[in-house]
Amino acid sequence: MKARVAATIVLALAVAFGTTGCGLFAPQATTKHYDASDGVSGNVGQIDVRNAIIITDGADGEVGNLVVTLVNNDSKSHRLSIKAGDNTTSTAAVTVQPGQVKLVGQNPKAASGNVFLPDFSAQPGSLYKVYFQYGDETGLQLQVPVLDGQLPEYSALVPPAIIPETR
Template sequence: MKARVAASVVLALTVAFGTAGCGLIAPQATTKHYDASDGVSGSVGTIDVRNAILVTDASGGTVGSLVVTLVNTGSTAQKVAVTGGDKSGEAAYVTVDAGQTKKVGTDPESTSGNVFFTPFSALPGSLYPVYFQYGDQTGVQLQVPVLDGGLTEYKDLVPPTALPTPTPTPAISETPVPTETPAP
């Protein structure tokens, strides 16, 4: 009789552990970080770079528009320098206030608040190096995917083929001040 009870208990424990054992020894997939969209992510100090992509036209245009979300988890504003390619070009700067989530590149027609790489020769489907850095923090270089407007969600993000050049503000010329001529 005791052998039957013991066998029943062992069988019950075997069934219980057998059906729930996966959760005891296998890692949980929900605890692993992954990029849920087409972009890539990284971190620099208190700045989180999320879902970075570059959008260009289908033929591999001359302009690449960076679309990214920057999240400042710190308590001070940061001025993030963004450079592309071999980092020899001039950096674009994006200021992210403390606790702010800032989306960049969602309006390709605007030249303010966007980051454009020009000249840009990367083709859709390739990866393009983009470097994010601020202050004395060690920056992070991400291999950012280059996409085109082939998908509906990216159609409105394709940059213009030529960026408008800012019109220079005319310099204010000083009018000479008349001087008095001495009386004879």
Template sequence: MKARVATSVALALAVAFGTAGCGFIAPQATTKHYDASDGVSGSVGSVDVRNAIIVTNAKNGTVGNLVVTLVNTDSKSHRVAISAGSQNSSAAHVTLEPGQVKQLGQNPENGGPSNVLIPEFTTKPGALYSVYFQYGDETGTKLQVPVLDGQLPEYSSLVPPTILPAAQ
């Protein structure tokens, strides 16, 4: 009788481990980070850079519109410098309050403070373009940002003007 119970328990354990065993050795896809959209992501200290893309006009694009979401996960403000092309180029600055989520590039026509427009942009859609993010004494991060055009409906409203308005 004891042998039959022991055999039944051993068989039940073998079936349980056999049917769930792949969870022990197979990598879990939910634990791997990936960019769920066309953009790329990274982080600088307490600032997360999410879904960065550059949108330009495919035919005669001379301006690039950096579309990105910045997230400050810190309890203090940070002034983020964004340099397109190289970290030595002139930088646009964006101030993030504690816990703030700021979307840049959503309205390229007005050229306001929530835009980072790249003048003299000649990179064609389909290529990658270097964009450098940094603040304070934190080590910055350089992302290879994909360049897209407005042919897809979701990007058509993000195409910048072909010529930037004169600075006032």
């Protein structure tokens, strides 16, 4: 009788380990970060840079709209410096409050909340260097994809034409 109970327990354990063994030792795909959209992501200190893309108005575009989500995981505000391209004239600063999820570039017609890149010459389909940094933190350089407004989901993100200043 004891042998039958012991055999039943051993069999039950063998079935349990046999059916769950793959999940026990295999790496879980949901724990690995990946960019699920067209943009690219990274981290600068306590700031998460998520799904960064640049939208331009086509092959002859002169303005780029940086569309990015910034997440502040810190308990204090940070002023994030954003430099685009090889020249340092395309520089912007965005303040992200503690715990804030800040959407940049979502409404290009609004007076604020946008980072426009003037004298933008990159073609849709290319990559453009964008550098993110704040305080003494080590900066992050991303190769950001350049897209145009041909897809419906990006058509509202095309930047308005910027009229050059007259001197």
